Amino acid sequence: MSETVRVIGDTLPGADFNAPLLEVDDLRVEFRVRGQRIPAVRGASFTLEQGRTLAVVGESGSGKSVTSQAIMGILDTPPATITGGAVRLHGVDLLEQSEETRREVRGNHIAIVFQDALSALNPLWSVGFQIGELFRVHRGTSRKDAKLKAVELLDQVGIPDAKNRVGDYPHQFSGGMRQRVMIAMALALDPEVLIADEPTTALDVTVQAQIMRLLKRIQAERNMGLILITHDLGVVADVADEVAVMYAGEVVERAGIRDAFKRPAHPYTKALLRAIPRVDTVGQELEVIRGLPPNPAKLPGGCPFHPRCFAAEDKCATEVPPWIEPAEFHGSRCHFAEEVYTDER
Amino acid sequence: MSELTAPVPTTERQASLWSDAFRTMRRRPDVIIATLVLLLVFAMAAFPRLFTDKDPTQCLGREARLRPDTWFTGDHPLGTDAFGCDFAATLVHGTRPTIALALSVIVASVVIGLVLGIYAGYYGGWLDSVISRALDVFVVIPMLMGAILILSLFRGRVSTESLVETIAAPAIALTLFGWMEFCRYTRAATLETKNLDYVIAAKCLGASDRRIMFKHILPNAIVPVTAVVPTTIGGIIVTESALAVLGIGVQPPATSWGVLLSDGTEWAGGGYVYLFAWPLGLLILTVFAFATFGDALRDALDPKLR
Secondary structure, eight states: OOOOOHHHHHSTOOOOOSSSSSSEEEEEEEETTTEEEEEEEEEEEEOTTTTOOOEOOOOOSOOOOOOHHHHTTTTOTTEEEEEEEEETTEEEEEEGOOOHHHHHHHHHHHEEESSSSSHOOTTSOOOOHHHHHHHHIIIOOOOHOOOOOOOHHHHEHOOOHHHTTOOOGGGSSSSHHHHHHHHHHHHOOOOEEEESSSTTSOOOOOHHHHHHHHHHHHHHHHHEEEEEEEOOHHHHHHHEEEEEEEETTTTEEEHHHHHHHHHSSSHHHHHHHHTTTGGGGGOOOOOOOOSOOOOGGGGGGSSSTGGGGTOOOOGTTTTTOOOEEETTTEOOOTTTTTHHTTTTT | OOSSSSSOOOOOOOOOHHHHHHHHHHTHHHHHHHHHHHHHHHHHHHOOOGGGOOOOOOGGGGTTTOOTTTOSSOOTTTTOOOSSBBBHHHHHHHHHHHHHHHHHHHHHHHHHHHHHHHHHHHOHHHHHHHHHHHHHHHTOOOOHHHHHHHHHTTTOOHHHOHHHHHHHHHHHHHTTTTHHHHHHHHHHHHHHHTTTTHHHHHHTTTOOOOOOIIIIIIIHHHHHHHHHHHHHHHHHHHHHHHHHTTTOSSSSSSSOOOHHHHHHHHHTTTTOOOOHHHHHHHHHHHHHHHHHHHHHHHHHGGGOOO
């Protein structure tokens, strides 16, 4: 890892190291489009501790990416506005910080890996230049040392012959290799939190596994917190420690990974798990979740999942379900969380 | 374990956009000719002594209007002008103000256009509105007319030996009405680029706005701007000549091609066509060379036309 000891308080004044690494508390984001206010995130809460991996899963439009953008501070405002909640890094609420501090936080404390590595790398600069740029700008490293660092990083993320490839341009790398370059860039400044926003969606299956293994290894080596945003539950099972399931802009279930897979406490999670094709169900018809994700501009009343829910009853359409914890560290936003958890529903 | 993977070639470098463009252009004969013409003109501007050993200010009244009958031999290869000055020397020494003016106008226009365009495109909002409306105002005034308006304010300028003083006023006037095209191109390219993933990725890694603008967005905007530069230089040279003919460009006794043209028109009707034809020919040749070069550059830089 880096030889220079970095004092986190330098770039993040007021950091408290007894506080959780990253805490998203009741985050609310709205988009204002043509005079209409459309909620994209309606109270997302989760906590990430050092050295842990949190998977955020959900369908398209469930607010996963908007949440990660809000954490990074790269939401387009307008049309988006953060209407409430807090994003606390080491106890410091990032949403209250100046743009200058937030810029320091990006890259230094929180970094992100995007889905499409080809478009996330500048085609006009060599990868070595782009990685080295981080050292030159943030650390004032000389051009030569920055290049050496870039080689070192490329080597760490498993790019063969890194020394000779450091001068290559993004288009000269394959999809998997580009994603490795992206990861190298994200890791350059030793962030404590890495957000991977669907890092493997654009890759084929074997490469997906490689990239996931790489992320896992690096996370363990550096004791980082990793937020893995995905809609692929298969990916989640191998890598994550905890999972937060999002639906219609809110976290509907939060649990340890084993618990979530074995005994989901929300009907949505349960239905998602049933919809995964498995080897022992070959030949049988795959279960699906009926209907479509709700239009965020016209959310159904009560529990937003009730029109598609197998366990729904009358009160689901009228009453917003409370947060129920049927077990320790296992919460669900469902009226019948206990019954779903114990498999009575 | 034996080495099974193929050795990675280390020396082979992938061609960049610019070297590709260069290679494409090198194959076109018209570009080669245009380049030679431009090199000749630039050489005349930079080292007039290479082309003539006469001093254009040494004039003898009794040698006025000698026709160039001797054809490139003798004392005055291109004859003499109305004041008895060696015309070849006058022509060669007139190149420097012409080219210096065109280059300073283009550099200033490109810089102004790029900076305003990138700020307007990147920040948007009121800044974009202000810059875009200002641009609209300047765009509706043709360059020549605008320059005439501005230069008539500078009447009574005295020309001196200094090159800067000779070209400053027309350069300012032409720049004022020459930056809009570059601004538009840059603004459009910025709007297109600023929401690309790699710009957002750079932002996520803590890059400052200015760094994003000039390291990640500007290189994309440079290409369309570069392609119009040579063609615009040709336009500027023509406009300068027009100003000189109107008597408000470069002021005599300093010479530019425009000034020579202006003087030449008085004598062309009287049988001294060469006083008019030489500067005109040189002007047309240069503008044509710039236009050809610009056209070829635009084609070469546009991957869709390859």
